[in-house]
Amino acid sequence: MRYTVLIExxxxxxxxxxxxxxxxxxxxxxxWDDxxxxITEAIEGYLDVLDELHKPIPVEITVQTHKEITA
Structure with missing residues (x-):
């Protein structure tokens, strides 16, 4: 699955x-790599908990990243 993330x-x-x-x-x-x-590990844990609680897993198909560039 893919999820939109905000990186600041x-x-x-x-x-x-x-x-x-x-x-x-x-x-x-x-x-950035860390x-x-x-967040990949956090998402996996989050989804595992939802599964254990028999809650629906949110579905999203777009991933967006933001990288601030200063000149």
Whole structure:
């Protein structure tokens, strides 16, 4: 499955990642790659809990990323 994520650079030069269609599914990472790996793990855990609780799994087909570029 694919989910839209919002990736923001935080004040500590790391990244905060939020999954827009999974309320409360948020993670962080010191690098872009760490942030992506961590949110992937968070999404898997989130979906596992929904499955265990017999809750519907949200379906989304678009993934968007945002990278702030300064000149």
């Amino acid at each position: 650079k935080n004040e500590d030069d790391g990244y905060t990642v939020t999954v827009t269609s999974l309320p409360g599914c948020i993670s962080e990472g010191d690098t 942030a992506i790996a961590n």
